[in-house]
Amino acid sequence: MKLLPHFSSLVDTPDGGIQRLLARALEVERNPISEVLRGRVLGLVFLNPSLRTLSSFQAGMAQLGGSSFVLTPGQATWGWEIRDGAVMDGIAAEHVREAIPVLCQYADVLGVRAFAGGRSLEEDFAEPVLSAVRSHATKPILNLESAVDHPCQALADWKTLDDEQIPGKGGRFVLSWAYHPKPLPLAVAAAASTMAARRGMDLTVLRPEGYAFPPELAQRIRSEAKKSGGSYVETSDRRAAMDGAHVLYVKSWQSPAHYGDPTSEAALRAPLRDWCIDESWFRPARPTAIFMHCLPVRRNVKVRDEVLDGPRSRVIRQAGNRLHVQKAVLLETLGVR
Amino acid sequence: MKLLPHFSSLVDTPDGGIQRLLARALEVERNPISEVLRGRVLGLVFLNPSLRTLSSFQAGMAQLGGSSFVLTPGQATWGWEIRDGAVMDGIAAEHVREAIPVLCQYADVLGVRAFAGGRSLEEDFAEPVLSAVRSHATKPILNLESAVDHPCQALADWKTLDDEQIPGKGGRFVLSWAYHPKPLPLAVAAAASTMAARRGMDLTVLRPEGYAFPPELAQRIRSEAKKSGGSYVETSDRRAAMDGAHVLYVKSWQSPAHYGDPTSEAALRAPLRDWCIDESWFRPARPTAIFMHCLPVRRNVKVRDEVLDGPRSRVIRQAGNRLHVQKAVLLETLGVR
Amino acid sequence: MKLLPHFSSLVDTPDGGIQRLLARALEVERNPISEVLRGRVLGLVFLNPSLRTLSSFQAGMAQLGGSSFVLTPGQATWGWEIRDGAVMDGIAAEHVREAIPVLCQYADVLGVRAFAGGRSLEEDFAEPVLSAVRSHATKPILNLESAVDHPCQALADWKTLDDEQIPGKGGRFVLSWAYHPKPLPLAVAAAASTMAARRGMDLTVLRPEGYAFPPELAQRIRSEAKKSGGSYVETSDRRAAMDGAHVLYVKSWQSPAHYGDPTSEAALRAPLRDWCIDESWFRPARPTAIFMHCLPVRRNVKVRDEVLDGPRSRVIRQAGNRLHVQKAVLLETLGVR
Incomplete structure (x- = not known):
């Protein structure tokens, strides 16, 4: 029996489901090669670039005996329209109303990446x-990163925290904003903070003025924290945020207060170049505090080399866990016991 | 023994060949997974975009136990020259005289997509x-759509007509032109009408003035109709064309009378926006008449949502049949019993 | 036990290693299909275009029972930074310090293509x-062609010379420059000449004034020739170079004397259009002299059709050998006996 109809968000996934996925991820980490997905096909649709997601899904499917194909709408495939009732006389030549039912006839499971529009x-x-x-x-x-979620990353991060034996209840998880030359989507920041709250951790979102999470996201996080006994606060006080932290997770996101207005957002962001994480940020944290980031990361813009190349960094491990948790997701969505 | 040396066109394929391919397609539809192509490799070369063709061939090959690779000349691969004697001092860095013999050393079968040049x-x-x-x-x-043919689509369409139990002899097949913002190739219109004639159907090509099929194509269709006992007429009278129709198959194509002259073609096409199929087109048809289209389709430009989302539409089924017939083509061209 | 930690250059590969790879290539040529790499994954990273390399590695891996994925940084994947200490506020969003360790968690072996920067x-x-x-x-x-080497091509060329029973000791190998509309990297010219010297052949590099190999490369070739008893000279005298030749291997490269200065290089190159190989070049050679080129080749710019389509040409065979030698490289680097 299948655990999951789809894998869209950890928010949709029952507690038992998350634990089962994590247990299964450990199993495939120990025994990576099998033939259980022989003859099964995964379709991967990337409306945006990918390194880890594409390669870990293709590798994972192959290690389980299955196969995969990749489509990149707008590059080697027609652009896609999603709006119902659209009069398609522009660039997009293919509507998801056809594309998805068609691909579901060829593939046994379909992953789709579609970043935020960034307009509203x-x-x-x-x-x-x-x-x-x-x-x-x-x-x-399977959600391969959407407008405001990235459940494959969040599940890999959860496994990384488990691997590191960082406690759920009582674990202090700081998600910090960092400077980036472009206004970025909220997806990973949302997924990581929701995951930490769901895991029962004490979540602090550390960000400059003007970068507070929007109400839609704050509500989601509070709701997850309530389920699990976790907590959630926001602050722009670096020292207070980092005090006793187990984890510093770093991500940039555009100002929700200036969403869809890149000019005013850029003006707000311009003086914030000192939000580049270096070792000094960890002074108030636990000595063993770890550093996490979803990758790719702009070195010496968001984070200094000394952190990325130092002993706190778990970024390679996080990416490695993508493979294991995604294989678990494939097995559970395909109903393979 | 191999049925087919190549799969270029239904015109080249003997009657027995088509029946055998269709029978085989039914077999693989019932038993999709096997290992008969273990170790075999399909090379796919796309000089133009693709969604269905790429994914259905990759999925089909995998389901049969084989593998495939994809090349996109001009994108991640060098541009291709095809002219004999060319002095290659322009963009194209690779000649098919090398590319094809080379790829035939790596692959057991090779599919190539190359749309019309549109010049003459x-x-x-x-x-x-x-x-x-x-x-x-x-x-x-394997022809994955060429200048004036698309045999994989035509064979999938034939199977769809069989699935629907629409008669060959006595079946009324209307191929209608529709408005499109761009001047499109003749390939699918040619393939679908040739297929209907070859299947023994009564074919009516419905199109505005100036969009009559060129003599080269009309001759091909008449020759196929003659073999099978089918018939072929053209008209711009919508009501007469649709009278008693079993099938309305829709496709846009550029005016053959203005071929290679996009400016005058656009002027001819501009006032024809009412060639957008809606439910009213079906009034003179049989109550059970079906709607067919090869996809992708520009919704509410070529066809209204009410038709595409209504009970007449077989567009998803057509695309689904691509998988089954192409697996049959792979098995027959590779000589696998 | 694995023969090779990496496959970067024939220069790094011990004599026994080359012989073992060539013997293994013959084995897989005779028995192309197996299951020895079941569950193994090859990651292919192309920072530059490819036809032969991509398709022969994907086909080869599949024929051995394994699988592969392809990444094209800067196209469907983020651009890559390689400089240590870089402040990543430009185009590149991903550093190899993360990308490579991450991909090494998904793949069992990784191939990378990265052409010369051409600046210095x-x-x-x-x-x-x-x-x-x-x-x-x-x-x-695995080196899939780097700034100044292309060991997969060189090994395939060595096998082609063996297939043709052209002697090592006493074999006369001419590498000739040819005209090309663009300033090209040194990689294949370097790899082919180094290979010929390593194989013990008498190597003549035939090139116009201004196109002498740079000292870094000349030194490498001399060192290989010394190991094997081969010899190495350069000349611009076509007749002298071709006298008694067994092999004419053709490649264009930009002038090392004008490296990083495309304007002056273009001026030097412009009057050299007669460096386009035709049958007359072979008059002083052995009657059975063969023509070699790595492909893609610009017909009638670098080489005339009469040569490429004539009996001397081994270009298709060279490309065919890419498949066999690369399968040998995969087996040896993965330690499969």
Whole structure:
């Protein structure tokens, strides 16, 4: 029996489901090669670039005996339309109303990456592409990073925290904003903070003025924290945030207060170049505090080499866990015992 | 023994061959997974974009136990030259005289997509790329859509008609032109109408003035109709064309009368926006008449949502049949019993 | 036990290693299909275009029962930074310090293509990308063509010479420059001449004034010739060079004297269009002299059709041998007996 109809978000996944995925990830980490997915096909659709996701899914499927194909709409494949009722006289030549049912006839499971549009928070929190894809799917859909979520990353991060024996209840997880030359989506920041809250940790979101999480996200995190007994605060006080921290997780995101207005957002962001993490940030933290980041990371812009190349960094391990947890997701969505 | 040396066109395929491919497609539809192509490799070369063709061939090969690779000349691979005697001091860095024999050493079968040049009807009916590819091939070549043909689509459409139990002899097949913002190749219109004629159906090509099929194509269709006892007429009278129809198959194509002259073609096409199929088109047809289209389709430009989302539409089924018929083509061209 | 930690250059590969790879290549040529790499994954990273390398590695891996994935940084994957200490506020979003350790967690062996930067000879001879990749790798790295080497091509060429029973000791190998509309890297010219010297042949590099090999490369070739008893001279005298030749291997490369200065290089190159090989070049050679080229080749710019389509040409065979030698490299780097 299948645990999951789709894998869209950890928020949708029951507690038992997360534990089962994590247990399964440990199993495939120990025994990576099998033939259980012989003849099964994974379709991967990337509306945005990818390194880890593409290669770990293709490798993972192969290690389980299955196969995969990759489509990149707008590059070697037609651009996609998602709006119902659209008059398609522009660039997009293919509607998801056809593309998804068609691909579900070729593939046993379908992964889709579709970053945020960045025009409006309301639109992005509605997850327009992922929702459209799911509503036309006849096979399990995997979220390979959507407008405001990245559950494969969040699950890999959860496993990384387990591997490191960092406690859920009582564990102090700091998610810090960092400077980046571009206005970035909220997806990973949202996924990581929601994951920490769901794991029962004490979450502090550390960010400059103007970068507070939007109400839609704050509400989601509070709801997860409530389920698990975790907590959630925001601050711009670096020292207070880092006091006694087990984990510093770093990500940049555009100002929700200036969403869809890149000019004013850039002006707000310009003086914040000192939000580049170096070893001094860890002074108030536990001596064994670890550093996490989803990658790719702009070195010496978001984080200094001394941190990325130092003993605190778990970024390679996080990426390695992508392979194991995604294989677990494939097995559970395909109903393979 | 191999049924087919190459799979270039239904026109080249003997009657027994088509029936055998269709029978085999039914077999693989019932039993999709096997290991018969273990160790065999399909090379896929896309000189133009693809969604269905790429993914259904990669999935189909995998389901049969084989493997595939994809090349996109001009993107991640060098651009290709096809002209004999060319002095290659322009963009193209690779000649098919090398590329094809080389790839035939790596792959057991090779699929190539090469759309029409759109400069001259004479040139496009000579199928310059497909011909060049075939003449240098030492392995079976599959036509993944060429200048004026698309046999994989045509065979999938034939199977769809069989699945729907629409008669060959006496079946009324209307191929209608539709508006599109760009001047499109003749390939699918040619393949679908040739297929209907070959299947013994009564074919009506419905199109505005100025969009009559060129003599090269009309001759091909008449020849196929003659073999099978089918018939072929053209008209611009919508009501007369649709009278008693079993099938409305829709496709846009550029005016053959203005071929290679996009400015005058655009002027001819501009006032034809009412060639957008809606439910009213079906009034004179049989109540159970079906709607077919090869995809991708520009919704509400070529066809209204009410048709695509309504009970007449078989577009998803057509695309699904691509997988089954192409697996049959792979098995037959590779000589696997 | 594994023969090779990495496969970066024939220069690094011990004599016994080359002989073992060539013997293994013959074995897999005779028995191409097996299951020995079941569950193993090859990652292929192309920072530059490819036809033969991509398709022959993907086909070869599949024929051995394994699987592969392809990444193209800067296209469907983020651009890569290689410089230590870089402040990453430009285009590149991913550093090899993360990318390589991450990919080494997904793949069992990693191939990387990274052409020369073309700015300075010193920089290119330091092989900055390949060195960075190797220094961060935890799995075997295969050189799929680097700044100044192409060992997969060189090994395939060695096998082609063996197939043709052209002697090592006493064999006369001419590497000739040819005209090309662009300033090209030294990689294949360097790899082929180094290979010929290592094989014990008498190597003549035939090139116009201004195209002498740079000291870094001349030294490498002399060192290989010394090991094997081969010889190495350069000349611009076509007749003298071709006298008694067994092999004419053709490649274009930019003038090392004008390296990093494309304007002056273009001026030097412009009057050299008669460096386009035709049958007359072979008059002083042995009657059975063969023509070799790594492909892709610009017909009638570098070489005339009469040579490429004539009986001397071994270009298709060379490319075919890529498949066999690369399968041998995969088996040896993965330690499969």
